[in-house]
Amino acid sequence: MPLLKPLADHEMSPEARSVLDDIRATRRTDYVNDIWRVLAHDPRQLRITWENVKQVMGPGALDPLVKELVYIAVSALNNCGYCLHTHAAAARAKGMTDAMLHELMQVVTLASQTNRLAIGYQVELDARYRPEAGRKEET
Amino acid sequence: MPLLKPLADHEMSPEARSVLDDIRATRRTDYVNDIWRVLAHDPRQLRITWENVKQVMGPGALDPLVKELVYIAVSALNNCGYCLHTHAAAARAKGMTDAMLHELMQVVTLASQTNRLAIGYQVELDARYRPEAGRKEET
Amino acid sequence: MPLLKPLADHEMSPEARSVLDDIRATRRTDYVNDIWRVLAHDPRQLRITWENVKQVMGPGALDPLVKELVYIAVSALNNCGYCLHTHAAAARAKGMTDAMLHELMQVVTLASQTNRLAIGYQVELDARYRPEAGRKEET
Amino acid sequence: MPLLKPLADHEMSPEARSVLDDIRATRRTDYVNDIWRVLAHDPRQLRITWENVKQVMGPGALDPLVKELVYIAVSALNNCGYCLHTHAAAARAKGMTDAMLHELMQVVTLASQTNRLAIGYQVELDARYRPEAGRKEET
Amino acid sequence: MPLLKPLADHEMSPEARSVLDDIRATRRTDYVNDIWRVLAHDPRQLRITWENVKQVMGPGALDPLVKELVYIAVSALNNCGYCLHTHAAAARAKGMTDAMLHELMQVVTLASQTNRLAIGYQVELDARYRPEAGRKEET
Amino acid sequence: MPLLKPLADHEMSPEARSVLDDIRATRRTDYVNDIWRVLAHDPRQLRITWENVKQVMGPGALDPLVKELVYIAVSALNNCGYCLHTHAAAARAKGMTDAMLHELMQVVTLASQTNRLAIGYQVELDARYRPEAGRKEET
Numbered sequence: 001m002p003l004l005k006p007l008a009d010h011e012m013s014p015e016a017r018s019v020l021d022d023i024r025a026t027r028r029t030d031y032v033n034d035i036w037r038v039l040a041h042d043p044r045q046l047r048i049t050w051e052n053v054k055q056v057m058g059p060g061a062l063d064p065l066v067k068e069l070v071y072i073a074v075s076a077l078n079n080c081g082y083c084l085h086t087h088a089a090a091a092r093a094k095g096m097t098d099a100m101l102h103e104l105m106q107v108v109t110l111a112s113q114t115n116r117l118a119i120g121y122q123v124e125l126d127a128r129y130r131p132e133a134g135r136k137e138e139t
Numbered sequence: 140m141p142l143l144k145p146l147a148d149h150e151m152s153p154e155a156r157s158v159l160d161d162i163r164a165t166r167r168t169d170y171v172n173d174i175w176r177v178l179a180h181d182p183r184q185l186r187i188t189w190e191n192v193k194q195v196m197g198p199g200a201l202d203p204l205v206k207e208l209v210y211i212a213v214s215a216l217n218n219c220g221y222c223l224h225t226h227a228a229a230a231r232a233k234g235m236t237d238a239m240l241h242e243l244m245q246v247v248t249l250a251s252q253t254n255r256l257a258i259g260y261q262v263e264l265d266a267r268y269r270p271e272a273g274r275k276e277e278t
Numbered sequence: 279m280p281l282l283k284p285l286a287d288h289e290m291s292p293e294a295r296s297v298l299d300d301i302r303a304t305r306r307t308d309y310v311n312d313i314w315r316v317l318a319h320d321p322r323q324l325r326i327t328w329e330n331v332k333q334v335m336g337p338g339a340l341d342p343l344v345k346e347l348v349y350i351a352v353s354a355l356n357n358c359g360y361c362l363h364t365h366a367a368a369a370r371a372k373g374m375t376d377a378m379l380h381e382l383m384q385v386v387t388l389a390s391q392t393n394r395l396a397i398g399y400q401v402e403l404d405a406r407y408r409p410e411a412g413r414k415e416e417t
Numbered sequence: 418m419p420l421l422k423p424l425a426d427h428e429m430s431p432e433a434r435s436v437l438d439d440i441r442a443t444r445r446t447d448y449v450n451d452i453w454r455v456l457a458h459d460p461r462q463l464r465i466t467w468e469n470v471k472q473v474m475g476p477g478a479l480d481p482l483v484k485e486l487v488y489i490a491v492s493a494l495n496n497c498g499y500c501l502h503t504h505a506a507a508a509r510a511k512g513m514t515d516a517m518l519h520e521l522m523q524v525v526t527l528a529s530q531t532n533r534l535a536i537g538y539q540v541e542l543d544a545r546y547r548p549e550a551g552r553k554e555e556t
Numbered sequence: 557m558p559l560l561k562p563l564a565d566h567e568m569s570p571e572a573r574s575v576l577d578d579i580r581a582t583r584r585t586d587y588v589n590d591i592w593r594v595l596a597h598d599p600r601q602l603r604i605t606w607e608n609v610k611q612v613m614g615p616g617a618l619d620p621l622v623k624e625l626v627y628i629a630v631s632a633l634n635n636c637g638y639c640l641h642t643h644a645a646a647a648r649a650k651g652m653t654d655a656m657l658h659e660l661m662q663v664v665t666l667a668s669q670t671n672r673l674a675i676g677y678q679v680e681l682d683a684r685y686r687p688e689a690g691r692k693e694e695t
Numbered sequence: 696m697p698l699l700k701p702l703a704d705h706e707m708s709p710e711a712r713s714v715l716d717d718i719r720a721t722r723r724t725d726y727v728n729d730i731w732r733v734l735a736h737d738p739r740q741l742r743i744t745w746e747n748v749k750q751v752m753g754p755g756a757l758d759p760l761v762k763e764l765v766y767i768a769v770s771a772l773n774n775c776g777y778c779l780h781t782h783a784a785a786a787r788a789k790g791m792t793d794a795m796l797h798e799l800m801q802v803v804t805l806a807s808q809t810n811r812l813a814i815g816y817q818v819e820l821d822a823r824y825r826p827e828a829g830r831k832e833e834t
Contacts (some may be wrong), residue, residue, distance in 0.1 A: 001547055002261045003366055003379070034265045035257055042380035048472065049253065052465060056249045061238040066205050067246045070212045074250035076815035077216040079357050079635050082257040083250070084817055085268045088559055099200035101559070102598035107206045109811040110195045111213035111222070114188065116804040118174055118221040120771035121142050122779055126173045129224045130418055140686055142783055142796070181797035187611065191604060215398035218496050218774050223400055227420055240420070241459035248394040255387040259354035261362055269557055279825055280539045281644055281657070312543045313535055320658035326750065327531065330743060334527045339516040344483050345524045351487045352528035355494040357635050360535040361528070363546045377478040385484045388473045389491035389500070392466065396452055396499040400419045404451045407502045408696055493676035496774050501678055505698055518698070519737035526672040530665040537632035537661045539640055558817050590821045591813055605809065612805045617794035622761050623802045629765045630806035633772040638813040639806070641824045655756040663762045666751045667769035667778070670744065674730055674777040678697050682729045685780045 006037030016040040019050050026054060033086055065094040073108045145176030155179040158189050165193060172225055204233040212247045284315030294318040297328050304332060311364055343372040351386045423454030433457040436467050443471055450503055482511040490525045562593030572596040575606050582610060589642055621650040629664050701732030711735040714745050721749060728781055760789040768803045 009017060020032050020040070039046040057067055068091035075083035088101070096104075117123075148156060159171050159179070178185040196206055207230035214222035227240070256262075287295060298310050298318070317324040335345055346369035353361035366379070374382075395401075426434060437449050437457070456463040474484055485508035492500035505518070534540075565573060576588050576596070595602040613623055624647035631639035644657070673679075704712060715727050715735070734741040752762055763786035770778035783796070791799075812818075 001363070001542070002263055003362065004260055004376070006262075031267065035253070035260075035262050038260045038262050039256065041376060042384075044472075045380055045384055048469060049256065052249060052469070053253065055461075055465065056242075056245045061236065061242045062208075062246070066208065067242075069201075069205065070209060070243065070246045071250045072815075073209045073212050074216060074247055075254055076811055077213060078251065078254040078258070079814050080254040080257050081817055082262050082264055083254050084559065084815065085264050085557075089268060097200065098560070098597060102601055103195075103200045103206075104209065105812060105815045106195045106598075106601055107201070107209045108213055108815060109808040110191060111210045112217065112811045113804040113808040114174070114192065115214055115217040115219040115222050116771055116807045117178065117188065117800060118219050119217070119774050120767075120779065120800045120803060121174075121177045122776055123141050123145075123174050123177050123221050125221055125224050125418070128170070129228060140681070140780070142779065143793070180793060181801075183611075184797055184801055187608060191608070194600075194604065211398075215394060218397050220400055223398065223420065224418070237421070237458060241462055244395060244398045245459075245462055247398060248391045251394045252387045252391040255354060255390045256383060258357050259350075259362070259383045259386060261359055264557070279641070279820070280541055281640065282538055282654070284540075309545065313531070313538075313540050316538045316540050317534065319654060320662075322750075323658055323662055326747060327534065330527060330747070331531065333739075333743065334520075334523045339514065339520045340486075340524070344486065345520075347479075347483065348487060348490045348521065348524045349528045351490050352494060352525055353532055355491060356529070356532040356536070358532040358535050360540050360542055361532050363542055367546060375478065381473075381478045381484075382487065384473045385479070385487045386491055388469060389488045390495065392452070392470065393492055393495040393497040393500050395456065395466065396497050397495070399421055399452075399455045401423075401452050401455050401499050402419055403499055403502050403696070406448065407506060489676075493672055496675050498678055501676070501698065502696075515699070515736060519740055522673060522676045523737075523740055525676060526669040529672045530669040533632055533665040533668045534661060536635050537628075537640070537664060539637055558819055560816055562818075587823065591809070591816075591818050594816045594818050595812065605812065608805060609809065612798075612801045617792065617798045618764075618802070622764065623798075625757075625761065626765060626768045626799065626802045627806045629768050630772060630803055631810055633769060634807070634810040634814070636810040636813050638818050638820055639810050641820050645824060653756065659751075659756045659762075660765065662751045663757070663765045664769055666747060667766045668773065670730070670748065671770055671773040671775040671778050673734065673744070674775050675773070677699055677730075677733050679701075679730050679733050679777050680697055681777055681780050684726065685784060 002038060004038050004041055006034040007040045008037070012037075012040040013043050015043040016046055019043070019046050022054075023050060035082065035086075065091065065096060068094055068096065069100070069104050072104060076105070076108050077112070141177060143177050143180050145173040146179045147176070151176075151179040152182050154182040155185055158182070158185050161193075162189060174221065174225070204230065204235060207233055207235065208239070208243050211243060215244070215247050216251070280316060282316050282319055284312040285318045286315070290315075290318040291321050293321040294324055297321070297324050300332075301328060313360065313364070343369065343374060346372055346374065347378070347382050350382060354383070354386050355390070419455060421455050421458055423451040424457045425454070429454075429457040430460050432460040433463055436460070436463050439471075440467060452499065452503075482508065482513060485511055485513065486517070486521050489521060493522070493525050494529070558594060560594050560597050562590040563596045564593070568593075568596040569599050571599040572602055575599070575602050578610075579606060591638065591642070621647065621652060624650055624652065625656070625660050628660060632661070632664050633668070697733060699733050699736055701729040702735045703732070707732075707735040708738050710738040711741055714738070714741050717749075718745060730777065730781070760786065760791060763789055763791065764795070764799050767799060771800070771803050772807070 007016070009020065020036060023032050023036060024030060036046065036050070039049055057064070068087055071087045072084060072091060075087060146155070148159065159175060162171050162175060163169060175185065175189070178188055196203065207226055210226045211223060211230060214226060285294070287298065298314060301310050301314060302308060314324065314328070317327055335342065346365055349365045350362060350369060353365060426437065437453060440449050440453060441447060453463065453467070456466055474481070485504055488504045489501060489508060492504060563572070565576065576592060579588050579592060580586060592602065592606070595605055613620065624643055627643045628640060628647060631643060704715065715731060718727050718731060719725060731741065731745070734744055752759065763782055766782045767779060767786060770782060
């Protein structure tokens, strides 16, 4: 159960309303996720967060689908069920197949596993990766 | 400082040696990261881990570079410096530019930020994302 | 669903009962949260935990409400829904307004965001913050 | 060692330079932390992050020192050494005493401990904290 | 609600079926946990994961019950309710009593607490634990 | 570098001194880890923490070595290098062999891996593990 209830359009301030209108226009859908309706309790926070999402998840150096995959990976690490479900839906809409989802989870779990080994054994960085060594070929 | 010292080739068992040979052949380089030399203390663990890495990071439904980016994202979440440095090198070798690294970090930090909001406010999943509702358009 | 069921007063040992009596007296309420009723399965653990809570959350160098805010911040990071709900209630009873809750969440998410950047880029500590440099003005 | 080197003023773009000027003006100091010099590799990210920091850490519903304490708590949870050192310095400049730092750490560790108990035993939320029950007195 | 539905035996591929048969034979039970039925969407991942579980949780240098206790500790840290419930059941079947579960949770919460102190105060490793010092008696 | 410097015996209060004396007597060694010397800045926190460590890590339902192994597992998850090194030393003194350390790390990484899968796919608890189902055989 949520700490704050999601606000319906008529319950929020005009400033919050205008952010929701921008979400609808940008995403070309009438539906607005409940996370935005919770954030609408504080219109300033709502606006900052949405501007950040719009800018970071928009066109850039990485493919939009790749960004959604990274987002899902982070959400799996943070144990955020809400984020996993909503971004899995967004990723499917951008072309994620079940095979891609499976492989994504495999990479996430592999990295969690090998991260634990490097941390657990306190492995020190190889000399060749240190800045003074310059960058070498892949290893 | 490491809990166990990385083993030189002549200090490890023949079984561990053969795994390192496979790493060299698969990656087409003579250099083998210290994490493998630490794992070499237990040849069975070394072999299991390497087989898993080889299979998961090899060809599949996702692009190899995308997998490295996801790996870096997980390493940033797990605060694994060793993993960040070695996989940033691997990702650069597969084509990651500085602009891509910056955008990757932006997605990771955005997801960490919005994950915290969804978790902190304990936002419940919108009805439309629940299985009984069927899948709808992106939101 | 819990691993162990919360015990009613008549189901617990006299030693556990006496801890619950102290919780009631200290908090001036008849109601005792279920976490204490779960811990009551092991009276020694119940007593240690309660003594610690009573001492740390009681009067000291920090304002009691500030401590509740820090507690909520930690609970948001640990993704503990139980802790978020019970301590949000405690914080409201000590004067937390909705505006303060919103700003708290903004600080938590900002710190999560910038922590990720410092970790992800493996930023090293500026020379001026190192002990040998002495402490300088705020930066 | 960092993934990207901190840029000196003359190495960064005019857009990044102007953000650093605003940091200097806002904080009334010539010194700019290395995290900003790392972010300067991507002026857009630098600007977004700084605008967010300036707004969230500025005047609002919570006392500026309280915000620094929450920031330190999050950094301790995230194991971010860079963040702990720089924000401990900022908090001291805003009035944090050693006694307050000790008590802050006690609250952080207490919350970590009791969070683990609530999570480990999978304690379910008491009926009285559920939305349909309405809000009651502190417990 | 799950991202992917657990598959019944007749819905999965023959390769996945054969892994489930091995799980049943190894554990001497007809019941197979839903996690395996979710992984069955990708038979390769199912097989890798099961081979790893069978090998790591099987006979070795540590007692099987000790391994289950460590597994539960990790699950409590990762906030994985599914993992806590299924492995608490497995641990009880291997002899875990309620007293052992309580003491396990106490060690987990103690370690969480003292870890936070060491991290929060950024305590540096004592000289005697550094490799060049050689190993000394317990401290 | 630490936020607070470890105190020498002559720099701490008599109350803190007496806690260190008890650590020496309980552990039968003259050496006291630096974490205690950092906590000595706040004698009350020092005493609470030590009493808790002494009680939880002392004789009980679990073998002392098992407790050290769980402690190491938690430290690997929390990425606490200080804790890993000091408790690996303590565990070796209580009989941990290299083979046991390797197997411990395998269990920790396996649990991290399978936890991520259960979380990532948001697997729901099987009906048979729910309280109303009663407890069944191992699965």
